[in-house]
Amino acid sequence: MTVEIICVGTEILLGNIVNTNAAYLAGKCADLGLVNYYQSVVGDNAERLTESLKLAAGRSDIVILSGGLGPTEDDLTKEVAAEFAGKALVMNEECRDRIRTYFEARKMDISENNWKQAMIPEDAVIFQNNNGTAPGMAIETEMVKMILLPGPPNELIPMFEESVVPYLKQFTPGVIESQIVKICGASESRVETMLKDLIDRQSNPTIATYAKTGEVHIRVTAMAPNKKEAAKLLKPVVKEIKSRFGNDIYTTEPDVTLEKAVVDLLIANNMTFTCAESCTGGMLSARLISVPGVSEVYKAGFITYSNKAKRKLLGVKKLTLEKYGAVSSQTAKEMAKGLLADSKCDVGVAITGLAGPDGGTKEKPVGLVYIACSVRGEITVKECHFRGNRDKIRESAVSYALMLTRSCLLEYISKVTFGKK
Amino acid sequence: MTVEIICVGTEILLGNIVNTNAAYLAGKCADLGLVNYYQSVVGDNAERLTESLKLAAGRSDIVILSGGLGPTEDDLTKEVAAEFAGKALVMNEECRDRIRTYFEARKMDISENNWKQAMIPEDAVIFQNNNGTAPGMAIETEMVKMILLPGPPNELIPMFEESVVPYLKQFTPGVIESQIVKICGASESRVETMLKDLIDRQSNPTIATYAKTGEVHIRVTAMAPNKKEAAKLLKPVVKEIKSRFGNDIYTTEPDVTLEKAVVDLLIANNMTFTCAESCTGGMLSARLISVPGVSEVYKAGFITYSNKAKRKLLGVKKLTLEKYGAVSSQTAKEMAKGLLADSKCDVGVAITGLAGPDGGTKEKPVGLVYIACSVRGEITVKECHFRGNRDKIRESAVSYALMLTRSCLLEYISKVTFGKK
Numbered sequence A, B: 001m002t003v004e005i006i007c008v009g010t011e012i013l014l015g016n017i018v019n020t021n022a023a024y025l026a027g028k029c030a031d032l033g034l035v036n037y038y039q040s041v042v043g044d045n046a047e048r049l050t051e052s053l054k055l056a057a058g059r060s061d062i063v064i065l066s067g068g069l070g071p072t073e074d075d076l077t078k079e080v081a082a083e084f085a086g087k088a089l090v091m092n093e094e095c096r097d098r099i100r101t102y103f104e105a106r107k108m109d110i111s112e113n114n115w116k117q118a119m120i121p122e123d124a125v126i127f128q129n130n131n132g133t134a135p136g137m138a139i140e141t142e143m144v145k146m147i148l149l150p151g152p153p154n155e156l157i158p159m160f161e162e163s164v165v166p167y168l169k170q171f172t173p174g175v176i177e178s179q180i181v182k183i184c185g186a187s188e189s190r191v192e193t194m195l196k197d198l199i200d201r202q203s204n205p206t207i208a209t210y211a212k213t214g215e216v217h218i219r220v221t222a223m224a225p226n227k228k229e230a231a232k233l234l235k236p237v238v239k240e241i242k243s244r245f246g247n248d249i250y251t252t253e254p255d256v257t258l259e260k261a262v263v264d265l266l267i268a269n270n271m272t273f274t275c276a277e278s279c280t281g282g283m284l285s286a287r288l289i290s291v292p293g294v295s296e297v298y299k300a301g302f303i304t305y306s307n308k309a310k311r312k313l314l315g316v317k318k319l320t321l322e323k324y325g326a327v328s329s330q331t332a333k334e335m336a337k338g339l340l341a342d343s344k345c346d347v348g349v350a351i352t353g354l355a356g357p358d359g360g361t362k363e364k365p366v367g368l369v370y371i372a373c374s375v376r377g378e379i380t381v382k383e384c385h386f387r388g389n390r391d392k393i394r395e396s397a398v399s400y401a402l403m404l405t406r407s408c409l410l411e412y413i414s415k416v417t418f419g420k421k
Helices: A020-032 A046-059 A077-085 A093-105 A112-118 A153-169 A188-200 A227-248 A258-268 A283-289 A307-314 A318-324 A329-343 A390-417 B020-031 B046-059 B077-085 B093-105 B112-118 B153-169 B188-200 B227-248 B258-268 B283-289 B307-314 B318-324 B329-343 B390-417
Strands: A002-008 A035-042 A062-066 A089-091 A119-121 A125-127 A136-140 A145-149 A175-184 A206-212 A215-224 A249-251 A273-277 A300-304 A347-353 A368-375 A378-385 B002-008 B035-042 B062-066 B089-091 B119-121 B125-127 B136-140 B145-149 B175-184 B206-212 B215-224 B249-251 B273-277 B300-304 B347-353 B368-375 B378-385
Touching: A002 A020, A002 A046, A020 A035, A020 A062, A020 A153, A020 A175, A035 A046, A035 B046, A046 A062, A046 A077, A046 B035, A077 A089, A077 A119, A077 A136, A077 A145, A093 A112, A112 A119, A119 A136, A125 A153, A136 A153, A145 A153, A175 A227, A175 A390, A188 A206, A188 A215, A188 A227, A188 B112, A215 A227, A227 A249, A249 A258, A258 A283, A258 A390, A273 A283, A273 A307, A273 A329, A283 A390, A283 B283, A300 A307, A300 A329, A300 B307, A307 A318, A307 A329, A307 B300, A318 A329, A329 A347, A329 A368, A329 A378, A347 A390, A368 A390, A378 A390, A390 B153, B002 B020, B002 B046, B020 B035, B020 B062, B020 B153, B035 B046, B046 B062, B046 B077, B077 B089, B077 B119, B077 B136, B077 B145, B093 B112, B112 B119, B119 B136, B125 B153, B136 B153, B145 B153, B175 B227, B175 B390, B188 B206, B188 B215, B188 B227, B215 B227, B227 B249, B249 B258, B258 B283, B258 B390, B273 B283, B273 B307, B273 B329, B283 B390, B300 B307, B300 B329, B307 B318, B307 B329, B318 B329, B329 B347, B329 B368, B329 B378, B347 B390, B368 B390, B378 B390
Parallel strands: A002 A035, A002 A062, A062 A145, A273 A300, A273 A347, B002 B035, B002 B062, B062 B145, B273 B300, B273 B347
Antiparallel strands: A035 B035, A089 A119, A125 A136, A136 A145, A175 A215, A175 A249, A206 A215, A300 B300, A347 A368, A368 A378, B089 B119, B125 B136, B136 B145, B175 B215, B175 B249, B206 B215, B347 B368, B368 B378
């Protein structure tokens, strides 16, 4: 079964609001195994809405429309859909009563136009609205099933969960299950090249890659009559991907971010973390502290933006700064060393670089960043060259620092485990 | 001129990402005076993309496509658009060189598929990408102008501002001039109420409000035959808005963020800044350090996440933490005091709060944040109650801290200026 999403609202066309309804509805439909090939947005205009509805009904089995169910003249989704289906609008007593109760409970006057919301196309399946006055509905014709939902997300979402999911389940052929594999430290094109043979012969499951800053996510998706069969299809493909990328895979959990993977690794090994940031100015700390429960491993950190701060707070030598400059592997190393000396943490990361836009030279161009990671005194320093504007360079540096922390930690743990230390 | 937006990407159809590009592009087109009647989303599929492109080209003058310009086989927006326009793809030397430079600077290997991004339809106008490898382009036919942009927002947005806006301006009727007025410390509904009479009788210029975290931006837009006439229309309306909001307006410059306004105020008054962050964990520093030139005023900062760090680095008393707790106005005040005592900075901000999801109690619920600002020893402490998830609470706290810093600074400066000190 295919499903298509039409969001109605001039405010979306003007860019005044971000269309989160489409993302929500698409995600839910994917979970139900409905295939979504098209989404569209039209304004509160009868002619263009009719045109879009015709197009959608001609190519999809189910059309979900959100928005335009309000009480004003602007709101015409229901009128357009009823007209298209050739159904008359009739006053629905239950809806009428619910609207009356809604207003009475709030001690508000009912305007005449509010009753418009109780007019329902004949034979429609009604989805009651527990968070507002506009009922949702399904209008069925031989050609298409149209599902009309109110636009406000705090009405649409509960209505979808409570009423639309049960309604839609009668049409779903099976399930779609996805497995995510998240990789750090490899470019998207490299990941694709390494997966080319699998991607070339894919049909079910399918494999898709998505690039994030410093990361690539691989999504493997299987369609099957039930969850168990879907899992069976996914398993060998995910296993093969795991064998190809090994330790570069930091998680296969959808909710786990790279910062959470690092925090989890620290917690599992009972290690504490600290950092000193220059050009990134707190972004690494901010990402780590976005993880609930980070307090077990992260106690304190430093923003050492000036040379003086690097000397005073981290004990970087004046001579080092003078001889090699603040943006140098020597300074990064001393920053990491000083961090651990004073804080008694197990792991310390220092970042120093040139984020621009000014201050670059031929020898030290904008985008040059040194990142040092010390795990119990064993220091690794990396020289990186990032591109883009100030924000992009800083964001890349933070992603790289997380990746470096993870790889240094894994190396240290494996050494300890295999008794080489 | 009408414009239509097509976003390409299976990840949008699966609901994996929210389509912020469409909102961004729609807003920008509205600012340029281009009329947007339709937006749509299709997956990485040649047939369906071709169908959508045909439909759009038949009803709109300009079609903007985002996504599908990557190096992989999935990425086929350029191929489909070139085919539709009847243009051959040819290797572009400049694009090829830029890709080579990009990878060489990163000391990364170039996979064969990367060169695909240097293949450009003949006669296309190229928009260089300063933040990635995929160039954008405009393909012009008699029927339609197609603008192809990379999908990642950190590539699409700068490319649009730098290259696409100047390109599109040739097609806009007369000029559209906007003036932004940025306000901090007032809710959108309060701003709307204070502007209701102006909004009700608006036609040209128009007035629109946009809510950001902790801020409201008012955009006044005039359409006129030339810049001079447009400026004449804008002037009295902006003047009236300024008189209504006074000091709550932190800038009327489009590029000035709240953090830049604070940094500029510090520079203008020759004052240095430092901060100590608990729940925000570096986010305030990161926002300030995003401003180029911040090194004049910001030298060092602290992430004091644990109680021990608050004591050791800021000198908060053990008794204060025991008696009032880490999240209290007393602790915030001592943090700010300790900050300035040691650092010899002029302005210090301390943030301590409960960002959740756990750790809330009836007396101290999740969302409770104390922010203290000290200007040369005069300390102001504010108790805030923010709503939303962990990220949203932390973001709100940072915005509020910037707003508080600005208002404390303005008050101090005005006192000094009027000789009350």
